[in-house]
Amino acid sequence: MITDNSTTLFIRNLPFTTLDNDLKEHFNQFGPVRYARVVMDRATARPKGTGFVCFFKVEDADACFRGAPRFQPSGANAIKKGDAIAPKVKHSLLEDENADSNGMYTIEGRVLQVTKAVDRDSAVKLTEVGTSFRENRDKDKRKLYLLSEGTVAAGTALYTALSPLEVKMREDSAKQRKKLIQNNATLHLSLTRLSIRNLPRNIDSKDLKALAREAVVGFAKDVKAGLRAQLSKEEEARGGDEMREAEKQRKAKGKGIVRQAKIVFEGREGAKVSEESGAGRSRGYGFVEYSSHRWALMGLRWLNGYAVENSSGKKQRLIVEFAIENAQVVSRRKEREEKARTRSKEVIELREKGEAPPKEKKVLRKDTVMAKTRKGMKGKKGRPMLPEKSFDRVPYNGPGSKGTKRKHDEEDENPKKKSKRGPLAPKGKAASPPAADEKIARRGQIIQKKRMARRDRKQGKA
Known part of the structure; x- marks a missing residue:
C-alpha cells in the first residue's frame, strides 16, 4: 500500500460551489480516484477554493500533473531584461501560459491549478518561500504584477461571450500596455486607479461613479453567494501601511470608497475639453480611483466584462485594467496635495485663533x-x-x-385718454405727487427705449 503523497494532487482555483463528489467525478477522466476532498475554512465553514485528489495509481497522478496548465509567476519577477513577456505558445493573446486548451482542467469556467501534494513539513517551507516571494514582489515600485489583471482566458464563459471586435480591442490593449511598460522605466501601475474603456457615449462621470460603487457591493454579494473567490490575505495586505492609513483617514472623514470618477471628453476638433463645459462628447473611456487597493481590486474584477447598455439599446462590455501612471507626475501630484493639506490646516488654526479672516x-x-x-x-x-x-x-x-x-x-398699444391738464387720476384717489409723476415718466422712457430696440432688431433680421 502506498503511504506517501505520490498519488495525491493539490488543486487550486476551485469554484466555491464544488463538492467532494463533483471533484471526484471530474478527475475520474484521468484514472480511478481513491478520494477527493474540498478544503473548508474553519472560521467561515465555507469552501476555500482548494482541494485534494488521490488516485489509485501513481501513473494516473503523474499523467494528470504533466498535462495540467503550467502556472508561472506573472509579476515583476517574470518580466526581466532580455525575457520575452509574451509566452512562446498561446491559444490566444488574452490567455496566459496557464490556459486550458482542451477544457479538461476547467470547472465552471475556472482553470484549475494542479500541483503535487507535499507533507506538512514541506508545506511549511513552501509557505515561507511564498511569503518571501510576495515580500520581494511588493518591493517592486512599478507594481508590474498587476499587468495581468483584467485579462480574459480563452475557454471561459466571459471569453465566449465577447464579440470578435471586443476580443481584438483587448488584444490590442495587452500589446500596447506591455510595450509601454517595457520602453519606459518611469511608468508603473497604480494600486488604486482603474482605466475603463469601451464605455457607452451616454455614460457621464456621475453614472460611472455610481457604477464603481455598485461594483464593490456586487463583488461582495457574489462572494457571499459563492459565485466568485474572495480576495486572499496577500491581496488585502498589498500597499502596506500606505493603504491602511488611507483607509483610516477615509473612515475618519466619513468619505466614500470612490475618490474620483472621470470620463474623458473631446470637442469638435478632437481636443480634450472638460465635462463641465457641456460642449463636448465622451471619448468612450475614463478613470475610477478608489480609496485603497482592496476596493480597486474588487471593482476591477466585477466591472471587467460587465455589459452596459448604450443609447441605442445595445450592450457594451467594459475593459477594465489598472491604470498606467508616470512616477514623476504622481510624485509631483502628491507633493502638491501634501502642501495643500498643510496650508489648509494652518489656515484653520489661524481662523480659530482669530488671526485670519473667515472663509468667504x-x-x-x-x-x-x-x-x-x-x-x-x-x-x-x-x-x-x-x-x-x-x-x-x-x-x-x-x-x-x-x-x-x-x-x-x-399698455403701450392701448394708451388711456389723457386730458390737457395731464393724466387723469383714478376715481376715489388723490392725484399723484410730483415724485410719483417723475417715476412714471422714467418708466415710460425705459419702455420706449426697449420698444425701439426691439424694432431695430427686427429690422436687422429682415
Missing part, C-alpha cells in the same frame, strides 16, 4: 453658472437663472398674436 462664500463665475445650468443641475452648484420680475409675460390671444405679449406692450 464661493461665488461662481457667470460662465460656470451657465455651463451648470445647461446640464440641468439644480441647487447651489447650478441654480437656473430666474426671469426678470418686472417683465412677466401674460397670455395674449388678440389678432396677429404669435403667443404671448408683455404687460407693458399691451
